[in-house]
Amino acid sequence: MTEFAKHQLAGSDLLFDSWVTRTLKIRYPILMGGMMWLGRANLVAPVVRAGATGFLSALTFPDPQKLRDEIQRCRDLAQSDRFGVNLYISNHQDSDQDLRRLVDVVCDMEVPFVETSGARPNDLIPPLKQAGVKILHKVPTVRHGKSAAKLGVDAVILVGAECGGHPGPKMVGSFVQGAQGAQEIPLPVILGGGIGHGSQVTAAFAMGCEGVLIGTRMMAAKEAIPHEAIKARVAASDGTNTVVVQSIFNHHHRVLSNDATQKVLELERQGVADFETYRPLVEGSATWEAIRSGDYRRGMIDMGQSACFVNQVDPAGTIIANLVTEAYAALEKLGVRQ
Numbered sequence: 596m597t598e599f600a601k602h603q604l605a606g607s608d609l610l611f612d613s614w615v616t617r618t619l620k621i622r623y624p625i626l627m628g629g630m631m632w633l634g635r636a637n638l639v640a641p642v643v644r645a646g647a648t649g650f651l652s653a654l655t656f657p658d659p660q661k662l663r664d665e666i667q668r669c670r671d672l673a674q675s676d677r678f679g680v681n682l683y684i685s686n687h688q689d690s691d692q693d694l695r696r697l698v699d700v701v702c703d704m705e706v707p708f709v710e711t712s713g714a715r716p717n718d719l720i721p722p723l724k725q726a727g728v729k730i731l732h733k734v735p736t737v738r739h740g741k742s743a744a745k746l747g748v749d750a751v752i753l754v755g756a757e758c759g760g761h762p763g764p765k766m767v768g769s770f771v772q773g774a775q776g777a778q779e780i781p782l783p784v785i786l787g788g789g790i791g792h793g794s795q796v797t798a799a800f801a802m803g804c805e806g807v808l809i810g811t812r813m814m815a816a817k818e819a820i821p822h823e824a825i826k827a828r829v830a831a832s833d834g835t836n837t838v839v840v841q842s843i844f845n846h847h848h849r850v851l852s853n854d855a856t857q858k859v860l861e862l863e864r865q866g867v868a869d870f871e872t873y874r875p876l877v878e879g880s881a882t883w884e885a886i887r888s889g890d891y892r893r894g895m896i897d898m899g900q901s902a903c904f905v906n907q908v909d910p911a912g913t914i915i916a917n918l919v920t921e922a923y924a925a926l927e928k929l930g931v932r933q
């Protein structure tokens with residue numbers, strides 16, 4: 596019998612009882628971070644059904660009505676409203692208004708929690724708080740986490756250098772940041788970046804964190820939208836074929852190494868600082884084209900070092916169940932039993 600089955604039979608999840616499970620009202624303290632293009636109802640709903648939770652990506656549905664429909668679709672598929680929406684805050688002021696319209700949808704539909712990321716969420720806090728939406732703000736350093744705590748967010752998601760997406764310029768790993776953040780940030784800390792095996796969930800709790808966040812681990816989920824060739828590429832990765840691009844713009848971005856990233860890194864080596872030269876290589880439409888067509892040589896495809904834990908295409912619910920099984924196995928190894 597698997598650890599998971601034993602654990603289910605035992606009917607208790609007290610070992611991972613935490614701020615995350617209690618406040619978000621979910622069974623397992625595992626969150627799937629917002630993922631541009633991937634964060635859709637098809638992927639979030641099975642994660643919720645498996646007892647974890649995830650975030651729809653608001654920017655994948657920039658039209659407010661489409662976001663509204665997607666939230667409803669996710670509720671129908673999950674038979675639950677225990678999931679959130681990722682609100683990526685850009686530094687460009689002209690996108691503020693568009694984001695505010697999406698925030699209005701979140702508040703109006705009484706989405707229980709959001710993951711904010713990117714720039715500081717200052718302006719979004721009052722409307723979200725007023726609507727009773729819990730704010731989990733994602734940051735790349737402990738220092739940013741402490742600042743976020745002063746702003747009045749409810750919890751901090753701390754991602755280390757290993758993460759797919761934006762690790763920030765300081766590049767401190769999750770193993771250091773988890774322990775440091777849990778001690779120094781005066782809010783519940785959820786640890787992400789490089790997590791793809793259940794033993795790391797147990798480790799995060801041992802460090803004092805209240806939950807974990809995963810992204811890359813879900814890229815090859817059966818229900819995820821990427822073309823099978825992209826999923827196969829992620830599954831074949833041993834975690835070493837990621838690169839950090841766009842550090843020249845202080846917009847560090849960890850992605851799958853491919854032909855496009857080699858060109859970007861060459862431009863950076865040459866000291867080219869004009870963004871227009873980079874635009875055709877890095878713009879979102881190139882990434883979407885790669886994800887849709889399976890041509891992994893193109894676009895900036897977010898992928899973190901935890902790709903090493905992805906070995907095949909599995910249903911999202913199986914991935915969550917495996918993480919839980921591994922987390923309990925790690926506890927047993929330490930001599931902790933229910």
Ligand SMILES: Cc1cc2nc3c(=O)[nH]c(=O)nc-3n(C[C@H](O)[C@H](O)[C@H](O)COP(=O)(O)O)c2cc1C
Nearest residue numbers: 628629630631712758759760788789810811897899
């Ligand atoms: C394909 C992909 C797309 C992502 N898109 C976003 C996004 O739109 N907004 C965001 O806040 N984070 C985004 N992220 C980051 C994840 O939410 C999460 O922070 C990260 O994947 C955690 O690290 P890991 O990849 O090592 O698990 C993305 C990550 C991946 C792998």
